[in-house]
Amino acid sequence: MGMETYIQVLKNNRLKVTPRRKAIIGVFMKHGVRMGPYELYEKLKRKLPKLGLPTVYRILEELKDAGILVQSLAEDRRLRYALCACPDEHHHHFTCRKCKKVEEVEFCNFNGLSSFIEKNLNAKVESHNLQIEGLCARCR
Amino acid sequence: MGMETYIQVLKNNRLKVTPRRKAIIGVFMKHGVRMGPYELYEKLKRKLPKLGLPTVYRILEELKDAGILVQSLAEDRRLRYALCACPDEHHHHFTCRKCKKVEEVEFCNFNGLSSFIEKNLNAKVESHNLQIEGLCARCR
DNA sequence: TGGATAAATAGAAATGATTTCTATTTATAC
């Protein structure tokens, strides 16, 4: 998925196409790893010396809501973000615990679990979030 | 699962059976909902006026590592904890987004997804964490 | 049962991530 497609997603979500937003998406496209606000801020402050950390926080949240980024909880109990290559269809992501690379997992067999819950707990399942970790092909 | 069993889990993990730890487990047994450090601190400070918030943070982390508690990420981007009724066998938990009650889901069909990842990404899957939310039988 | 020992805790303090706020700038629609 190229920058043009992400720009289209921004527009679809009524988010303006600003240099900051494009720059942050660009960093994620360049480095396929998950990153936190401060890491992005550090990587961008040369090109964008006036960038503020609050702006990074806000943009990350907006991009997550738009489906462009996925959020995950890191070992240090903080949130990291990574690019989602296909925001349109439901799927999951695999993160390498060593190099932090995030890869798409275009597969989900949650239906069985979901109907188990609806049947056994009589509950209505609304969302599920799966965080998968391990070692990628290169690091294993 | 009763207090005696949790005490046994503490011992198995070489954690001392202290009044604080028992009190925190007790609060979770009484309220079957997920809670954060400050909520527990508030609920306990009458019975344990000398309890400190850092102690609560530490105990929550220890009980999570021992498998007595499960951790989940709440909407406010903070971590909450809930009791795990069967720390021995792998399973998941369902949280009601309205009343925050946490229920056991003694089922997991992750194998299919796992072998999909190992085959397609040539990665080694080491762990997965599934957060399931919705409306419980009472709140739906 | 009582002392030895390491683990656990209180309490104060520091840390630092995250959020809030206001004035200014900028992307977009017309």
Place this chain on the structure above:
DNA sequence: GTATAAATAGAAATCATTTCTATTTATCCA
């Protein structure tokens, strides 16, 4: 080009979380 609302900078506040040290306590063992 201009109007408008959205986005941003920058400073400051907030507050969750962690660190540190002295003290207390659970547990082990004689």
